[in-house]
Amino acid sequence: MVEYSSLYSNTSYNTNCVTGDKDHLYNRLKESISKAETIDIIVAFLMESGVRLLVEDFKEAVDRGAVLRILCGNYLNITQPQALYLLKDSLGDNVDLRFYNVPDKSFHPKAYIFKHENSGEIFIGSSNVSRSALTDGIEWNYRICSKTSPEDYFYFKQTFEELFLNHSIIVNDNEMRKYSKRWKRPKFFEDMERLENGAVVVTGSNQGEVAAEPIPKYFIDSKELEVSKIIEYPRPIGPQIEALYELKKSRLDGWEKGIVVAATGLGKTFLAAFDSKEFKKVLFIAHREEILIQAERTFKCVRPETTTGYFSGERKDKNCDILFATVQTLGRKEYLNEKFFSRNQFDYIVIDEFHHAVAESYINIIEYFKPKFLLGLTATPERLDSQDVFALCDYNLVYEVRLKEAINKGWLVPFRYYGVFDETDYSRIDYRNGRYDEKQLEQILNINKRAGLILQNYLKYTSRKALGFCSSRSHAVFMAEYFIKHGIKACAVISGNIPENSSNSEDEGKPSCVMDRKEAVNKLKNAEVKVVFSVDMFNEGLDIPEVDMVLFLRPTESPTVFLQQLGRGLRKTGKKKYVNVLDFIGNYKKANLIPFLLMGDIKDLGKKAGTVCIPDEEEYPEGCFVNFDFRLIDLFKRMSDEQKKLFDRVKDEYFRIKENLGDRPLRTSMYTYLEESVYAAIRTKKEQNIFGDYLSFLEKIGELSEDERTLIGTVAHEFLKEIENTRMTKMYKMPILLAFYNYGKMKLVIDEDDIYENFKEYYSHGSNAIDLVKDSNTSNYREWGKKEYVDLARKNPIKFLMQSSPDFFYEENKQFCLTPAIKEFINNSAFIEHYKDIIDYRTRRFYKERLEKRLIDSD
16 A cells, blocks of 8 residues: 655646646646645545645645645545545645535536736636646646736636635534545546556656656656656555544644554554654564564665664564564563663554453553553454453544445455355354364364365355465364365465374375465465465465455354454455455354444444344445345344343353453453443443442342442442442543542542642543643643642542532541541451542543544544
């Protein structure tokens, strides 16, 4: 997802007519922009390719004081969101950008209006802001000069003023985000994009014509047809443009870390490389060396002047600008110390495949280093174990484009999905902690009858390069051998030991169908094999855009893994129009979620799946085809009807989480790991929301400790419920509650010194201070002393806690106090533990709900 550019030259003109082809409007506009005092543009649509041509000229103009105004249409979704983002990112407040805003009225003007020191001119005709319209397309435009045609010039000028000032809406950040979220690529865009991106660009001048192609390091002289070197420079496009703008805004708002969620195939590594350019020392972390090698190539392409190194295995480079490290090596305590790295060694840290970052080795790294900014990248933040990845970045979701949106915008190809009924009886297999027993699963899947069904359906659809995802190493080898036996070139890629009982073996005992990852990828690319079978070796870090078929040959147990594997086939390339997906579905757990997974967004998966059996056709991404065997539809309906009662589901979740953690989950752990569909259900039912009175929930399921039993029904219990349910529109109450907590030595009374120290400590962490940064009255909080922090406390949390909870909070002699009735409990270990747990839970919930509100507001 990288493009390359060449230069355009000026010339002199003897006519007011511009007809396109070799007579480019761009060259006329460039000259006019260079001397204009005001630039007014009114066009039906903006495209990224056209903005690319003009944006540097716009920069030079506004830098010297020129006024730039642009009025464009948003009708029929032709204006590309990334064109808007590119303008705002490059020009900021120096461009007054607006949408025409008169419903049910067509808007097709194309005019470029300039006011110079002693004259004015307009180019009016058929050219919108697109590369082809401004360069080699057949577009007719005419120049009107204010000196020779003053009436015409001022008539158009005044009409522009009327439309711009009275019939438009300002394209601010919020409007831009809303437009981007609802934007879908129009169906006729395919041919238009081919003209914008694929055709050779010819630019005219009296000294010769130059054609620029997106070929690295070279361009072609169209007269001599000689290859000449130019300087290569990549630039962000599409979703990268939008994400870079949001990342910059996020840092300006005071955030020190954030997460970008973008579907597989959208260039997240390039995004990180572009975003890192303002930072000198960069750390890139991944869990596979292959990902690091690909990432280094990308960073060197974007930042060729930097030095790079590796911290993995035997290599322990340190003295370089950009360090690429495996988490397995860097995450060890022996390296996370001043001997190897200072805490502020890196200005910018990137963690790839961020959904893995809840693991201890990642946490060690995140907690040790103190960069200016930490960026987490993932396509699928939701995890099977319900651990909350967003919490690692304080729920700062900087930018998000899920699979459905990416397909709708034409950034990924659509899929043709076929749900094939599989007679395998999964009810015979043991199922524990969300997974089937692997050995039993192998026995039931590794049979010729099922493999024959898979082969039969594979042959039914055309495929040159296919990936098959299996349940185990043995299953992958079995499938590869079966396909080879029936004349299909296939291989298996597995990790660890070679499974026993595989046939077709060579002398050393390794099945001839087994290849390492790199060899298999090369052979698939070169058409030496047609199908690669694996378990999870291709979930991440694979870049074979030519994959045209994905085979799901095992039960779908993880929505995240399903979308990762589906994404392997969605990358755009050449003439590829779509990817075929064959999914072999039986009566396994969660099979009824599959129709909803194909919607491409699993945030509200459980909520959606609990209402209907199959989504409506229009809920799938644009251009996608979904077909289920009628027997599967019957299966999905039966499974939906068998959903448990809500309380039983909550109780089951509690004991699942307890088993996984090896300890009782209190509120924070329960909130973090609770299955999203269950939380969505209890959130709207106050009487069943366990987080409104967690002690009573523990009592109901028989999980109270002896110390906790002494709290039930007391004033301490009522106080804890009050804190569980207190309203929070901002974070101001948290440092006050922490002051009473006093690092585990509870106080009944806090004075101004306590308030000052706790507020200062709390807001020293950038994420906690976002509310202060955004308010002009508090944005200078870093310069505050004791008086300012105490004034803030009295104005907000102290005042509102006394109003909402007068039975528990009061003020006396400039001290803030808890009711004396709690005195007998402040040394009770259970009371202290639950009090702190409520603070942690409410903090995490606040961050998450703020994120959810922002996402709703942007829709």
